[in-house]
Amino acid sequence: MGSARSDDRPVLAAHKILIAGGFGSGKTTLVGAISEVRPLRTEEMLTTASVGLDDVSGVDGKTTTTVALDFGRITFGARVVLYLFGLPGQERFSFMWDELSYGALGAVILADVRRLSDCFPSVDYFERRRLPFVVAINCFDSAPRYDPEEVRVALDLAPGVPLVLCDARQVASVKQVLITLVEAIAAGHAGDGSRTATTATTATTGRTIVAPRT
Numbered sequence: 001m002g003s004a005r006s007d008d009r010p011v012l013a014a015h016k017i018l019i020a021g022g023f024g025s026g027k028t029t030l031v032g033a034i035s036e037v038r039p040l041r042t043e044e045m046l047t048t049a050s051v052g053l054d055d056v057s058g059v060d061g062k063t064t065t066t067v068a069l070d071f072g073r074i075t076f077g078a079r080v081v082l083y084l085f086g087l088p089g090q091e092r093f094s095f096m097w098d099e100l101s102y103g104a105l106g107a108v109i110l111a112d113v114r115r116l117s118d119c120f121p122s123v124d125y126f127e128r129r130r131l132p133f134v135v136a137i138n139c140f141d142s143a144p145r146y147d148p149e150e151v152r153v154a155l156d157l158a159p160g161v162p163l164v165l166c167d168a169r170q171v172a173s174v175k176q177v178l179i180t181l182v183e184a185i186a187a188g189h190a191g192d193g194s195r196t197a198t199t200a201t202t203a204t205t206g207r208t209i210v211a212p213r214t
């Protein structure tokens, strides 16, 4: 009886956030950077068995691959807990996406501009499910820098979908991405799946990142 009344305790809201993107886009790195609990990882060394399955071309020094998923947790203030679930990027694990997406508040799609088309399936998927998402361009040291608007056009994003730059290794950067997502959801943006733009033309500056998503 002498214990604190339950209504004195901080109200915790727990939300599930998905971290998506192609193989090598930085999902495991992002969850590892931000998680306040030791992230659950299911990394295995890349071996010859994955030749032809996991495309390592253009991926910096990648020696492991996530076999199933990443999981981590971050608390904002005393009130909001985000559980982060990394979706396995490889096509062969797409059967897990529906299960993992169940009950999710929203998603972060990590994009590597050197392999932009790798995130097309994620964008298509969340648009179809009408699940709010933000696109975070992971700024790899060796990757070319593009105007984010150019990437937006190539991805044919609906106008309300936030597109931000990030460094998946940096806590502050990852935190900002998550805050952008949560704020956009609260404001009713972050992409509800209604794509108003029609088929993208080409990048505005004339540099072609990749064939646009259609």
Ligand SMILES: Nc1nc2c(ncn2[C@@H]2O[C@H](COP(=O)(O)OP(=O)(O)O)[C@@H](O)[C@H]2O)c(=O)[nH]1
Binding pocket: 021, 022, 023, 024, 025, 026, 027, 028, 029, 030, 059, 060, 061, 062, 063, 064, 065, 066, 089, 138, 139, 140, 141, 142, 166, 167, 168, 169
């Ligand atoms: N330079 C740089 N390297 C990164 C960044 N994010 C991830 N990496 C590296 O890129 C490789 C692939 O990242 P990983 O998190 O395993 O990608 P995943 O397949 O999406 O889980 C790893 O070797 C990371 O150390 C980043 O923001 N900058």
Ligand SMILES: [Mg+2]
Binding pocket: 027, 028, 029, 065, 066, 070
């Ligand atoms: Mg991984």
